[in-house]
């Protein structure tokens with residue numbers, strides 16, 4: 001499903017960028033341009049990031065260092 005129709009960016013792509021460390025809509029925009037044209041998708045991107053798409057965000061929320069090694073996926 002497309003999150004950003006201006007640039008044809010899918011929900012899956014946003015999640016991949018989030019897993020690679022893009023924790024904010026701005027970082028997602030740097031990674032794939034999503035949100036940099038009409039801006040209509042920014043809320044959807046925020047919602048995706050807010051749903052735990054970014055594992056590093058959880059570390060930050062817990063007060064941990066953002067660039068710490070992520071625990072291995074079980």
Ligand code: FES
Pocket residue numbers: 003004005006007034035036037038039040041042
């Ligand atoms: S839908 Fe993403 S910038 Fe327009």
